[in-house]
Amino acid sequence: MKLQPPMQAQPQPQLQPLRVTTAPERPAGLAPWPQHAVPVAGRRTEELVIQTTALTKAYGAIRAVDDLALNVRRGEVYGFLGPNGAGKTTTLRMLLGLIQPTSGEVRVLGAAPGTPHSLAQVGAMIETPAFYPFLSGEDNLRMLARYAGVPGHRIGAALEQVDLLGRAGDAFRTYSLGMKQRLGVAAALMKNPALLILDEPTNGLDPAGMAEMRTLIRDLGQGERTVLLSSHLMSEVEQISDRVGIISHGRLVAEGTVNDLRGADRLLIHADPVEAARDLLVELAGEAHLSRDGEMLAITDLDDLALNPAYVNLRLVTAGIAVHELRLERASLESVFLALTGAGHDGDQHAELEVLHG
């Protein structure tokens, strides 16, 4: 399903006032709609870069990660969503070999996590970037570059990529949180990794910094590189990810594309006379795609029908039907997230997962 840009009201001076809105979860400031939402042909493959099987990490009676089956394909930007304490960071640490699983299996780029073969191809930033406070940003990267076997010329390139070249000579302890985040990303990028694992990369960034980081991550996700992005920010994941996995209480409760997860968009129409409008919409969309919700008529699966809301509006108006309201209702990823991870919904999680996977 392709995402569509926010609609503009069609000038119809001879008609009654028309209100065309988009769903509230997509404020104007977030436009344009993400390019990546349209999968790039040939970029993603079915090859699994990350594969976990029944991955479990228990601390005593507490299962931080519980029977997790995570599959990330080569070339995709995979959003790993979950509330605080859901097990995201624990999972990422297991993928990097920082934490040993209690049980289950992990393969990262075909190798066991934490092995030189695996680590050589992985760039990672886990939680707050950690560097030596007394070294400059550049010296920190130089040190890591030596360990990673990265040629020195990549250091400057990585710093430039995150716009930190001007402060590269300053001690890390003098950096703002945003600069530390950017240095963390630079350290991950320096290895030109096949897999980039980023844990809450926009933490501590101001809105402009967050937007820049999102753009950077989106760019990094182009081509063959795989990006695993962990976050609890819906908008961040929604705008960047090809696919999303939602984790709650250590379990994967949903996985799919953003559109799969939040469900189909609906075009809601408040028109008069409603029966005439209904007849016309049946003609346009078919009985199966039309429903009635109080005074509103609703068309689902607009993309499948190749229906443009402006065209629907035009047809209604041309037929002499007054259109009071025409609104595209986009199901919210946030509402799905809250439903899956909120209290009292645990019992429904697995049924929901089956539906989404089905």
Add this chain to the structure above:
Amino acid sequence: MADFLQDVQTELFLLRKRVSTWVVLAVWLVLAICFAYVFPYISYRSNGAEGGPAAGGGGTDLATLLPGQLVPTVIGGFAFYGGALALILGVLTFGSEFGWNTWKTLFTQRPGRMRIVFAKVAALGLGLLPFAIGVFVVGGVASLIIAGVEGASMSGPSPVSLAEAILAGWFTLAVWAAIGVMLAVITRGTSLAIGIGILYALVIEGTISVFGNSISWLKPIVEGFMRANAYSLVEPLGTSGNAENGGPGGFSGPFVDPLQAFVVLALYLVIFLGISVWLMRRRDIA
């Protein structure tokens, strides 16, 4: 092997850039020079003013302050405050990585855990060489100055004797640094590790050692201490009058055979580093 050497170089770069390394080195040199030369010489001169140096120098033998006695005069400090400072350096080298959370950054680079840990251990060992050499350099300079002022002989120790002393001193520092590494890894930090380490070095070993010769059942315990074995290791190199008098850096026994001392210290080194490596390999990095 070339990769590992580059890792060691990287860790040496880090060690060199750390201010705390230079602070510990400076403290070590200042303490060594003060306890081995400055205070004894002041004592010698002060008492000399009352009774004259020729009258005995207040218990300080001028000969111990001259270049010829460089080795026995300086070596005593290794097992005492040198050990404590090496312990602190070991704690800082490993423990600070927990405090800065940098283990996770290092362990997600290509070499993997063990190579990085071994590189850090190797760098720490190499980093102790300037400690062992430096103290003989400044001690030598101090003794030459004293000899010049007093018009005494300026002939120094033989190169072989000096090399033996440097190696023995380095080995002593390495063992103490290793216990610092182990404490840092166990406690995952610096503060508690330094606290426990200093408590053990100065209070437990230091205090109990005092009674090692007078309480028979304590003797075998004291003979197992790092302190007793470190002093025993360098005992053939001679002990200064200051040490024999129980001054700072002094140790009056019990002594063990030097070879036994070497073996015991080597065992300590292996055990401390073995525990550290084992923990670093197995533990989760949170």
